Amino acid sequence: MKRFVLIIILLLPFVMGHSQETPSKSDTLRNDALNVFMETTDYIRKEIPYVNYVRDIKDAGVYIISTSQRTGSGGFEFTYFLVGQHEFQGMRDTISFVTTPDETTEGRREKEVNTLKMGLMRYVSRTPLAKYMRISFSEPLSETVSTDKWNSWVFKGSFNGYLNGRKTYNSSYLSGNISGSRITEDWKINLNARYYTDNSKYIIDEDVIKSHSDSKYLTALIVKSISDHWSFGGSTSLGSSSYSNKRLYYNLMPGIEYDLFPYSESTRRQLRILYSAGISLVQYTDSTIYDKIKENLWLHSLSASYEVVQKWGSIDFTLSYSNYFHDWSKNNLSFNGYLSLRVAKGLNVTFGGGASLIHDQLSLVKQDLTYDEILLQRREIASQYQYFTSFGFTYTFGSIYNNVVNPRFGNSGGGGMMIIMN
Numbered sequence: 001m002k003r004f005v006l007i008i009i010l011l012l013p014f015v016m017g018h019s020q021e022t023p024s025k026s027d028t029l030r031n032d033a034l035n036v037f038m039e040t041t042d043y044i045r046k047e048i049p050y051v052n053y054v055r056d057i058k059d060a061g062v063y064i065i066s067t068s069q070r071t072g073s074g075g076f077e078f079t080y081f082l083v084g085q086h087e088f089q090g091m092r093d094t095i096s097f098v099t100t101p102d103e104t105t106e107g108r109r110e111k112e113v114n115t116l117k118m119g120l121m122r123y124v125s126r127t128p129l130a131k132y133m134r135i136s137f138s139e140p141l142s143e144t145v146s147t148d149k150w151n152s153w154v155f156k157g158s159f160n161g162y163l164n165g166r167k168t169y170n171s172s173y174l175s176g177n178i179s180g181s182r183i184t185e186d187w188k189i190n191l192n193a194r195y196y197t198d199n200s201k202y203i204i205d206e207d208v209i210k211s212h213s214d215s216k217y218l219t220a221l222i223v224k225s226i227s228d229h230w231s232f233g234g235s236t237s238l239g240s241s242s243y244s245n246k247r248l249y250y251n252l253m254p255g256i257e258y259d260l261f262p263y264s265e266s267t268r269r270q271l272r273i274l275y276s277a278g279i280s281l282v283q284y285t286d287s288t289i290y291d292k293i294k295e296n297l298w299l300h301s302l303s304a305s306y307e308v309v310q311k312w313g314s315i316d317f318t319l320s321y322s323n324y325f326h327d328w329s330k331n332n333l334s335f336n337g338y339l340s341l342r343v344a345k346g347l348n349v350t351f352g353g354g355a356s357l358i359h360d361q362l363s364l365v366k367q368d369l370t371y372d373e374i375l376l377q378r379r380e381i382a383s384q385y386q387y388f389t390s391f392g393f394t395y396t397f398g399s400i401y402n403n404v405v406n407p408r409f410g411n412s413g414g415g416g417m418m419i420i421m422n
Helices: 002-020 025-032 042-047 105-124 128-132 371-375
Strands: 034-037 051-053 062-070 076-084 092-099 153-166 169-183 187-204 207-225 230-241 246-259 269-284 294-310 313-324 327-344 347-358 385-395
Touching (some): 042 105, 062 105, 062 294, 076 105, 230 269
Parallel strands (some): 034 051, 034 062
Antiparallel strands (some): 169 187, 187 207, 207 230, 269 294, 313 327, 347 385
């Protein structure tokens, strides 16, 4: 026993020696580095190593909120809101970058890192690490800008399909889509055409059950900016749907929208109120429960959408109401939303869901549906309501720092690399 104690005493200085060493220059720099809170990736940690990525927002000198929205070209605009606190209280910055539709993953994340580096410099310059920073400019400035021969128009087409089966079952699916859009500060134009068909066959003993559904439509949305709060325009659509018993339909819905906040702040917060009114011309495939084979319907709708992104989380709620003018009892009231909250240090809670009160199913087929049509959801059935909900939470604890990237043995524990091929 005495020998064992003696061995422990002799080894203790070697075991504890590392923690008793005088802090190295690297440790000093790490302690003096800017504390940043943001949703980040291993790539960012590796490319911007001169800040501390802390786990909790309360420990940060700067917290960063990121948002993204699709651009008119089909790419994305990524925006970062940098907000200082503690020793950086009162400092705020907004930075952004734009990707093209054909941007590679490497190109996007290089732009992301360069943008974040520029945004963080104002804060890093107030730390002892500032004397180790070097700033350079890599490209000469061009005095000319090439003209856009497409006049801001962007077109996209896609085709998808699959076929699978076995002895007692086979299924096929085809869909095609073509779209065109022109997005400028004054105008928003979206055109879209889509075709979809789905076929299935089931063999159960001696019975053969076949299922078929298809839909096709053309849609157009045209919106004109009036001011930083107002806009007007309208949508129109032409198509058919076997599920909804519509052999042919045409809708025209002009509308006007007001945003309580300026549209220039749309990536951070929105409170939009949209009113639309118009007409729907419908020819049904089969007689409806109201003994109609075709009808002209006047209707209107009112919706309010609230979106906000803050350091405590984000909210995205929409409330909508619509009804037909010939019978106000034929209406629809729906609500859906998403809520993400940081309720405590390391604890995030998310809620999502929606519900609808449905009293406007004018296209329901008069004849009784077969079990096959109901079970395979090939025909719309009567319902007074529908709903969905989801929830979740995450909790992390431990060291407030999260700077090291270690890709060994794959992606467990916060390292690794993902390759995406398109």
